Amino acid sequence: MxxxxxxxxxxxxxxxxxxxxxxxxxxxxxxxxxxxxxxxxxxxxxxxxxxxxxxxxxxxxxxxxxxxPEYGQTPDIKPAGVTLHLQVDDADEWWKRALVAGGIPLMPLADQFWGDRYGQLTDPFGHIWSIGAPIKA
Missing domain, CATH: 3.10.180.10 (2,3-Dihydroxybiphenyl 1,2-Dioxygenase, domain 1)
Structure with a gap:
């Protein structure tokens, strides 16, 4: 570092x-x-x-x-309205690793109509993340 x-x-x-x-x-x-x-x-x-x-x-x-808070940030901010998306090579691998680390599923990882394997989770700090990858043939 x-x-x-x-x-x-x-x-x-x-x-x-x-x-x-x-x-x-x-x-x-x-x-x-x-x-x-x-x-x-x-x-x-x-x-x-x-x-x-x-x-x-x-x-x-x-x-x-x-x-x-001393610089105007509200104590215990509750994140809302933003999802951080990770487009990855293997959605299942990334999903499993995130859940093992403590992520909480919101939308289960599944094959979606638009061609990605996709799911959403919340991290332990309230931020929403989505994980997606092309569906494997």
Missing amino acids: ADTAPPTPVGLIPYLTIPSRGGQAAVEFYRAAFGAEELFRNLADDGERLMHSRLKINGSLIFLSDEF
Whole structure:
């Protein structure tokens, strides 16, 4: 892991706020569930709260931090209205790994009419993830 944050590439990067001081646990969940590689981390001055983490998941970046009410973030934010989609090579493998790590199924993984094997789950921090891959012939 880098001591200083590498330059941020141009593009759209989801930034998750993790409630209840769960940021460091979230990094561990994303490692176990989605094979995340943590590229950078820094902690707040209290040495406990995660100020910023940069993860690489399935070739893409995602940022996350603990909530910081002193900067206007609502305590115990309840994520709503966004689903993070992972298009992967083997939906069954990714799905199983996510459930073993603690993901909670919302929509069971199944073959869908549009040609993907697809399902949705919630991570332990309230964020919704979908996993999809082309149906195997």
